[in-house]
Amino acid sequence: MSIIFERSEDELLLILTPERIDIQDILEILRKDEEWHISRTFTVNITHLRFEDDMLNELHFCVGKVLDEYTVIDRDVIGVDHDFYFANSVKLNKRHFVAYRNISVxxxxxxxxxxxxxxxxxxxKDHIPIETFELLIKKFPKTAELNYYANARIATIVKEFFPHTESCEEKFNKFIERQEKSLSSALQDDIQNAFKENAKIELCQFREVRANLLELLNRSDSVREEVWQKQIHGLLRLLYPKYIAGVREVVIKGVDRHEKRPDFLLVDANGYIDILEIKKPNVQILTKQSSYRNNYVPVRELAGAIQQIEKYIYCLNVWGTEGEKVLQKQLSEKLPNNVMPKVINPQGILLLGRSEQFNQQQKNDFELIKRQYKHIADIMTYDDLIQRIDNILAALNMEIRVE
Incomplete structure (x- = not known):
């Protein structure tokens, strides 16, 4: 017997092709206002019949209604007390309804x-993901499991009189262990395949990010700073996925009575706030010649940018709970309803300048400066940014190649 499902306009049709009986025999029963049972799961009558095809030996029954987003199954057809809704994106087939030994799922x-x-x-809100439902179907007991279970239950009762029956319990336990191992292995394979597919998507994204970044760097002199910051911010969001929002020039109350406007206020999934400052790549970072005791020291642009972030963070901390309420009003249209801005030890991200032409001493001195302020900000150049993207691309390529 073949059963397939088809959504036709606003109805879900069950298309039945019997094997050992002619559809006219079924129709004769239905026309007597009697019911017909299909795989001990579906119960239909003449009111459910929509179409008959003698040539194909097919009967089409309406077993549900197709709504805007979901298809609801007719309670009477499947004999349940609650409504069952399947997303219209789910291609329904027999295994979604009928398990081994014609058990109604x-x-x-x-x-x-x-x-x-x-x-x-x-x-x-409380929907069951289709992946979870498919897993449930996989875990429905098969014939062998039911037989092992029945034997084990009987053995539990009679083993006092028939000691050798204890082996039935052992067989059942071993069977369950094998099933769990098999299921675990299958799940691991599914997860690994999903990771690989996601890695392929991410690989394309980061390749595009790298190409866009290089293009921006090539024409940085012709791009206004405001436009530059917006474009770079979009690229950074991929590198820092924990942030769900980046809002430009949010007003912060200053301790010196002057309002502060950081380039971007970053908000993570839990509402915690950080600061992002973006300077253009032509900003000089270190002195071109070693100065004090053969060390390269930060120039005014770098020192000023670091001090700027420090002041933003200080103002946020002093502002405290009062500031959180003000920020909530400013960010209300930028954040989900259940995400409230929180100011708890904010951190900063500072992007500026180039470092590809640094000699080894300059690299060492710049790393020393970054580590000195690591508790406050993540300081990086555009070449650092490119290197991070290259490392991500290399890691994604390795993940895709792993068998």
């Missing part, structure tokens, strides 16, 4: 739930 679920069930999609 939805009827079993119906016995243990207390409300309607949504499967797939994401619009409903």
């Amino acid at each position: 939805l009827a079993k679920i119906d016995h243990i739930v207390e409300k309607d069930v949504y499967i797939g999609g994401s619009d409903i």
